Every structure is written in C-alpha cells, then in structure tokens.
Amino acid sequence: MSTEGSASKPIVNEMKPFLRASAFALVTALSCGQAFAGKADDTVHTAFTKELESVDFYYQSAREGTILSRHIWDGLVYRDPKTGEYSGNLAESWTWVDDMTLEFKLREGITFHNGEPFDADDVVHTITFITDPENKVVTPSYSNWMKSAEKIDQYTVRIHTERPFPAALEYLSSLIPIYPNEYYAEGGPTAMGLKPVGTGPYMVESLEPGKHYVLKKFDGYKGPKTKAEIGTIDIRTIPDINTQMAELLSGGIDFVWGVPTDQAEQLTTMDQFVVANEATMRIGYITMDAAARGGENPFTKKEVRQAVGYAIDRQAIVDNLLKGSSEVVHAACYPTQFGCTDDVMKYEYNPEKAKELLAAAGYPNGFETEFYAYRNRPYAEAMMAYLADVGIKANLNYLKYSALRDLQKNGGGGFGFLTWGSNSLGDMSAITSLFFEMGDQDFARDEEVSNWLKEGDTSVKDEVRLEAYGKALKKIAEEAYWIPTFSYNANYVFTKEVDYKPTPDEIVRFFDMKWN
C-alpha cells in the first residue's frame, strides 16, 4: 500500500514486516556505527503523515500545512501557546477604532527571507488577495470576515471587517500569515508553493512538493517566537504509521507525533525515546438527524437521542482506548475555548435508563440504523457495541471525510461519529457556530440555538457573548442534538537527544525544540 514516502530508505521499508526483535537488532547495529541523524549534524529528521497539497497556506487545509506556516511566516498578532495571551508579531500594537475597524502599528526593520523589507504594502496585498473570491482560497471562512485592508502610512494599516467580529485577533494570529507583496504579486500561489518566502524563524531550503521539505534556521528572525536553535529540519512524507515506527526505531527519524496510544505505550518501555502526551483541541461527537433531513428516523425523538447519550460508556472509552490527557466532554465545544462551559446537562453511562427512554419513545426492542464514521474505527466500533447492548443495531459505514461531508451536505449520514479540531482556534465560534447555524452539517436546525450563536458571534462584549453561547450550549445538550464524546490527545515520540514540550493546540513548533 502507500509506503512510497519512504522510498529513499528501501532497507527500512523492507524491514516493515519483521518483528520487534529485528527492529531492535537494527537499532543496535546502527547505534554502534555512525548515526546519520540527530545532534551530530544539527538536523532533526521528522515525518508528515499527509501528503500536503501545497505549502502555500491558503491553498491547503491540512494540519501539516498549518505547522509549516507557523515556521515560514508570521501573522500580525501572536498568541502565546502557554498563556493564551495576545502580543504583537508583525504588528507592534493595535486598537479597535470602532466595532468594525482594527488599526495596526507595524513593526519596523523586519525583512523577508529574500531580503524584501516588510511594511504596510505586504499586509494590504496579502489581505486583498485572500479576500478576493476570484482567487479561490481553499477555506474562505478563514478570511471572509474581512472586507478590506487600507494603508494609512508605511507602517500603519487598518482592517475593515464585514461585521462585528470579536474573534478577529484569534484568526489573525493563527490563520492569516503575511506574504511579501512583490514576490507574491509576481509568482502567486505557484511560486509560494514551490519556493516559499516569509519572515518566520525557519526558511525553506528545498522542497519536493508533497514529499520532502528541508527547513533552515533564519538568522535574521526578529519576532516574538523563540529564535530557532536547531539548524535544519528535514521532513519527509511517510503515510504509514508502521513505517514511521520502523524509521524511528532504526534512527531514520528523530521525532514523530500523532502516534496511536497503543504504539506509544510500547515505546515508553524503550530507553532511547521520550513519549510526551498532550491534549489537542479536537473533540469527538455523535451527531443525530433531529431535523429529519434524511427523512423520517428514530432520532427525531428527543428520548432516542438522549438514550444514545446514556447508552455509551464514554469514560470507559477514554480510559481504555484514548488514555493520556483525553477527557469526556459534555458541551458541544472544546473546554478551553472562549464561551465554552461545562454547565450543561450531562449524560452519564446508564444503559437501563437508555432502554427506558427507548421504550418511552416507542422502541422497546430497539431499532436498526446506519452509522457513519470516518476516523478511529475502533472508537466507532466500541460505540456500536454499547448501542447494541441497549437494542440499537448500528451498521457501520466507514467513509473518507470528504465523502461523508458531501453526504451530510445533502442531508445523508445523519447518525454518525465525527470529530472536529476547530483549526486550533480558541473560540467557540470555530466549532459550535460552524455546526449549529443552519449550515450544511447542521442536523438540529434549531432556530433558537442558531440565533443565540449568531448573537454570540457578532457581539464584541464578552458578557453578552458568554450568556448567548451558554444558552445555546445548554439547549444543545438538553435536546441531545449532539452527544459530544471526548477530547483527543496526541502522542509525541522523540529521541532522548531532543528536548521538546508539546502544546495543547497540536501544532509542532520546531523553533521551540532544543538539543539535550
């Protein structure tokens, strides 16, 4: 299957089918000889699981792209991943002129990797480019809250928003990297994808699209991110997790993340690796077709939806399958996001109550239904077994995310286990508003909820937002439109030579990495 990413190391690839013993033998053999990775040549070798469409941040939608963007470019604003506080990045300071105008004072003396100096023209050009529908950026919602950018003087810029947008700083810090205007005007996304140029702590030395990326420390970096210590970051695309493990054991890579819990547990027993577990902003949820978008179905009854909540032992799934820093989640958002509150109706594991509710809804013997999922099949299977215990026979339909999303756009796939990572945004609008404001994937179609959420999205007053969001979350839980399941966690595995502390936003920061 798909192991071509490791083509450059065929020997290791051949190793794959062999057992742990032979992997150990290889490790010993290699560690006696000359190590070809690591501290000695000041290079961290790592792997991407996904084949990235483009390095140009605006023309891809993968986590890998977000990670690269944080190294190559900077936003106007910086959010400290530890404290969550905003500080200047390319901008020195900012003020809200009114509800819909944000003025930035830009930092002087910053240059791009190609020597082009940074000023207001770069900001205006980038924002004008990405907000123009003609240019077809992959995720328009990242930028379409902005109407335009206006240059006041060489180091002052104003951003005009389409509507009052309280999450503006959050978006600017995470999703709007600033490009050099002259370079981008000339080459556009093609040039940016092949030879990216930014202001970030790392510059791209070479890249083979979708396959191999080599980042070099940028000595001219002046921003608030840590100045990089490690000279070179060498990233190869290795789609198969077992191949990644084999490479790790053989010393071909020094750092991987997203290692499944079971494998990570095995690796903790080995001396040469550090296994770090950190929460991520991804949560799982069970969605149900309460609005009958896919036709009449049992889930239009509130009792049935609540029964699903009581039927599944989410704590047991967290304790035995996800482990690490995962937790059961009760509200339809990630707990640390702005506006998210745990003060909602909770569904503890209670199969008897689930059966009673099903009987009350007119299904004393349960019913049969289709069940959709796109990742973590074991979790979906565990849920199905719990549902079967109370009489709901679920037939698994395991699809690709894009296929399931398209199905949901047309009203299908109404009952399923899905997840959402909020693009690591610390604001509830990145998840709850996305799914409960009558959009494609809204199977609740609850006007009241939708209106509350819209009120929260567009107010700039924190108290108003908190109250409106709180009401929406309470009703979602009460009506059991979603049964949020649990938060995810990520395992980072690296050799003892590397010193790294992962952050809960699941963004790997190589500039924070050091040698031990």
Next chain:
Amino acid sequence: MMTSSAPTTESIVGMTPGARMRRRVFGHYGLMFGLAVLILIIAAAIFAPLLTSHDPYAQSLFMRMKPPFWMNGTNPDHILGTDHLGRDYLARLLYGARISLMIGLLTALVSGVIGTTLGVAAGYFGGKVDLAVTFLINVRLAMPVVLVALAVVALFGGSLQVVILVLGFLLWDRFAVVMRSSVMQIRDLEYVNAARAIGCSTTRILLSEIMPNVVNNLIVIMTLEMAHAILLEAALSFLGLGVQPPMPSWGLMISEGKEMLLFQPWMITIPGVALFMLVLAINLMGDGLRDVTAPEAKG
C-alpha cells in the same frame, strides 16, 4: 479362511474399481492432508459455540489486547488473547471461519451456476451461442477482479451479501472456459450421438450424458474458486470494503491487527496462519481431487 496358496479374487480379476479408487484417494497425501485440515476447520466453524463460551461480539474495554497463551501476561480465560476491543480472539477466529467458509462456498456456487450454464451451452450448441459466450468471457476477463469488486462495494456499501454476490458474478470465467472446452470434447462422442439417435431430449442429454462426464472438472474448479473467493474476501475486508465490523472476519482481523504489526505481531499472525491453512487445505484438496479423478490416473 483362505490359504496362502489359493488364488484370491484380487489376483484373478484385479482390484475392483471401488478398491482402486480408495487406494488412490488414501494414498494421495496432499488430498488427505487438505481434507483433514478442511474437515477440522469446518467442524470448528460448526461447533464454534461448543468450543468457546465467549461471544465474539462481547467487548470488554479493560481487557484489551491480552496476548495469547504462549506469551507473558496472558489471561487464562482467553487462550488466544483478546483484540483491540477486548473481544475473545479464539471466538472471533472460530466464528470468522463460518464467514470465510460461507463466502467461499456461496461464491463458488453462484459463480459455478453461472459459469457452468454458459460454458456447457457454448460447448454443446457451438455456433452463435459459442460466439456470444466467448464474447462474455472475454469481457469478463478484461475486468480486473479486485478493481471491479472495490468499485462495486464502494458504490453499494460493504456487507456479507454484497461481497458474495459481487464475487459470485466475477469469478465464473474459469468455470465457463473449462466447461466449454470439456463439453466440446465429448459432445460428438458415440454415446452422446447414440443418445441423440434414440431421441433423447437436449435436457436429458445434457443432464445425464454430458454432465456426469465433466463433473470432475467442475469440482476441481469449484475448490480453486472457493479458495480464490476466501482470499479476495480477506483482501476486501482488509481494505475496509468487505464484511463490515463488528462481524468477525479473518481479513478484518488482519486489518485490525495491522496497526500493531510492530509490537503485537500475533494479532496478525493468528488470523493470517488460519487463512493460510484454510486456503492451502482447499487448494491441496482440489489438486488431489484432480489427480485421483483424472482419466490418466484411473489406470
């Protein structure tokens, strides 16, 4: 009792055909081995509830991935350990044998009926019928089985019935080719002509003159296709497009164990060995059957 000097029936008329057959069958080690293993697997599948008290669907999350009996840290309750959801591996293996055998058998039946009908018709009637059937065979041979199976299953969703039907409709070509040529060889033999001369109906000729003389080929192909179907089902299930969880299927078990290949290789080895043994047994049996029923072996 006979004395050693007296001539026996055997020394006068030679072995009876039955005795000769028995000697050929019992003297063929491949056939015997295949048959024995196959009977063992079939018995295990049929008597699965007696062999294990575990429910193959019962999950127990805190008993996940307990290793089998020859490793450390085993649980005496689960001889072959438990899978990633804490389900008993032995129970899943035994009940999985039912799925594999059922798919093999039903697929061979469906494709056998289609292929034999087409093949016999083409071989016996010849002419335009033959042209049409040969065309169909060519069309079928031009389609890559796995690719078509993947596409169809992706379109209609994977389930036991879909897999059986898809494979049944895809694996009939060998039946048709072999039946066509065997029937062609005998359709003009004397006894067929004799039957025709005394006015037997076509149905009767086909059923009682032609079929009994080609049935040995049919059985051999059937075993081969059965093994083929079992392997294909495992491949489809491995890719997530065959039998859907939580149904126990060996292919699915291999696919579920794949994640743990490096650290818990037994999760793949156990269903892998089972699959290997089943397919080997069926193939040995098919080979053996061909050897003992082939005319040149009848002596």
